Amino acid sequence: MIKIHLVAATGGDTTLEVKPAGSLMQAAVARDIEGIAADCGGMLTCATCHVYVREPFASRLPPPQAEELAMLEYTASPRRPNSRLSCQIALAEALDGLTVDLPPSQY
Ligand code: FES
Numbered sequence: 001m002i003k004i005h006l007v008a009a010t011g012g013d014t015t016l017e018v019k020p021a022g023s024l025m026q027a028a029v030a031r032d033i034e035g036i037a038a039d040c041g042g043m044l045t046c047a048t049c050h051v052y053v054r055e056p057f058a059s060r061l062p063p064p065q066a067e068e069l070a071m072l073e074y075t076a077s078p079r080r081p082n083s084r085l086s087c088q089i090a091l092a093e094a095l096d097g098l099t100v101d102l103p104p105s106q107y
Pocket residue numbers: 025038039040041042043044045046047048049071085086087088
């Protein structure tokens with residue numbers, strides 16, 4: 001199991017203990033985390049799974065592929081250098097402690 005931390009825009013911090021499998025989006029949706037909508041279910045067509053990944057994890061993630069970069073143009077909240085789509089973040093042992101900030105809005 002690994003721990004991931006999701007910090008709401010209002011400051012609340014939720015820690016999930018999850019298997020290092022699937023995506024960050026799937027783990028968040030399974031726990032009904034407010035702030036991750038994921039309308040397309042991970043098909044890279046909605047950008048409502050937007051998160052800001054904190055260091056050192058942002059640098060450890062594989063760089064976004066062209067499709068993710070294209071969808072990041074459509075985030076409701078401002079895009080930042082550490083913006084990622086959580087459906088494209090594959091959970092792995094190396095991401096134990098992963099901390100992401102949730103944007104104020106996904107719409
Ligand atoms: S869930 Fe739709 S782009 Fe990630």
